[in-house]
Amino acid sequence: MNGKVVAVAGATGVVGRQMLLTLEARNFPVSKIKMLASARLKGRTLPFKGEEIPVEVLGEDSFEGVDIALFSAGGSTSTTYAPAAARAGAVVVDNSSAWRMDPEVPLVVPEVNPEAIKRHKGIIANPNCSTIQMVVVLKPIHDAARIKRVVVSTYQAVSGAGSAAINELREQTRALLDEQPYPPKVFPHQIAFNCIPQIPQSGAFGDNGYTSEEMKMVNETKKIMGDASIAVTATTVRVPVIIGHSESVNIETAKKLTAAEARALLAAAPGVIVEDDLDHQRYPLAVNAAGKYDTFVGRIREDISHPSALDLWIVSDNLLKGAALNAVQIAEHLL
Numbered sequence: 506m507n508g509k510v511v512a513v514a515g516a517t518g519v520v521g522r523q524m525l526l527t528l529e530a531r532n533f534p535v536s537k538i539k540m541l542a543s544a545r546l547k548g549r550t551l552p553f554k555g556e557e558i559p560v561e562v563l564g565e566d567s568f569e570g571v572d573i574a575l576f577s578a579g580g581s582t583s584t585t586y587a588p589a590a591a592r593a594g595a596v597v598v599d600n601s602s603a604w605r606m607d608p609e610v611p612l613v614v615p616e617v618n619p620e621a622i623k624r625h626k627g628i629i630a631n632p633n634c635s636t637i638q639m640v641v642v643l644k645p646i647h648d649a650a651r652i653k654r655v656v657v658s659t660y661q662a663v664s665g666a667g668s669a670a671i672n673e674l675r676e677q678t679r680a681l682l683d684e685q686p687y688p689p690k691v692f693p694h695q696i697a698f699n700c701i702p703q704i705p706q707s708g709a710f711g712d713n714g715y716t717s718e719e720m721k722m723v724n725e726t727k728k729i730m731g732d733a734s735i736a737v738t739a740t741t742v743r744v745p746v747i748i749g750h751s752e753s754v755n756i757e758t759a760k761k762l763t764a765a766e767a768r769a770l771l772a773a774a775p776g777v778i779v780e781d782d783l784d785h786q787r788y789p790l791a792v793n794a795a796g797k798y799d800t801f802v803g804r805i806r807e808d809i810s811h812p813s814a815l816d817l818w819i820v821s822d823n824l825l826k827g828a829a830l831n832a833v834q835i836a837e838h839l840l
């Protein structure tokens with residue numbers, strides 16, 4: 506297969522670095538790689554396949570000759586530069602939320618709606634991290650029993666807020682253990698030894714009391730699943746975990762599914778690993794999911810308060826399936 510010219514916008518960020526590692530690990534056919542970031546630290550290099558590649562400053566003219574542009578440099582950067590990349594002939598896979606709800610832009614999780622990819626007009630959106638891991642599990646259940654309503658609460662890792670947030674959790678934890686003060690900078694409150702029910706940390710609450718992360722889970726789920734009738738409510742919470750988002754999900758279905766039926770459906774679903782052995786205290790854990798490509802599901806049980814609903818615990822690496830891996834999978838479909 507001919508190699509592609511691939512640009513990674515935001516290559517120096519936590520997601521960008523995982524994109525580079527994922528392209529390498531999956532042997533994506535790259536003939537040339539362009540690393541793009543801000544002018545913040547000029548002269549940097551980043552390793553790719555054993556070579557040190559200089560990081561270039563992202564600009565309108567960065568995409569000449571580029572086939573695939575993976576964007577992970579924030580919403581305003583994508584709003585400005587993704588159309589320029591598409592005009593230059595690249596197909597953009599964008600990790601930010603800038604284009605996700607644009608009706609002209611496919612929002613894709615390859616295990617759920619790969620057919621949407623071919624409708625692209627130069628930009629394809631990668632969904633929100635918490636939504637991706639939830640829909641890979643919802644899809645087989647919806648196909649078998651039609652989902653009516655989803656109630657989700659998330660336990661989201663700090664890496665979802667970028668490298669500065671990881672540093673804050675590490676440094677604040679160390680400071681507090683040493684009984685030193687560490688005022689929050691990235692988060693609105695102390696994140697070490699705490700849970701914060703506000704994602705994104707800088708975002709305002711909507712008139713309905715929901716955060717934008719919660720509304721992403723509501724709206725993106727309907728768009729990816731291609732079914733606006735699925736009712737979704739979400740509470741998104743930041744927890745002091747570095748990598749791996751966990752979710753408690755209650756799913757009401759039109760047709761009753763037993764826990765055993767749900768387990769069998771999920772065991773056969775692409776990208777999903779059932780980890781559900783209560784006798785041996787086995788269930789998905791963020792520390793085990795970190796670094797893995799799959800989405801893990803366990804604690805699968807019938808909701809005792811409802812005639813036709815299930816409770817599940819879903820865990821995945823937010824930087825991989827929640828971001829870099831999903832984007833690279835989309836790029837693989839483009840090949």
Ligand SMILES: NC(=O)c1ccc[n+]([C@@H]2O[C@H](COP(=O)([O-])OP(=O)(O)OC[C@H]3O[C@@H](n4cnc5c(N)ncnc54)[C@H](OP(=O)(O)O)[C@@H]3O)[C@@H](O)[C@H]2O)c1
Binds near residue numbers: 519600669827828
């Ligand atoms: N973390 C996650 O789990 C996750 C999941 C899904 C989607 N995303 C999305 O992915 C994007 C990046 O997130 P992250 O977690 O990797 O953040 P991050 O660690 O803070 O990295 C941000 C990256 O964007 C670059 N950047 C920022 N402003 C720029 C500008 N004006 N021009 C060019 N490059 C610029 C930075 O370059 P410098 O090094 O030069 O500053 C860096 O490479 C965001 O849109 C985020 O919403 C993140």
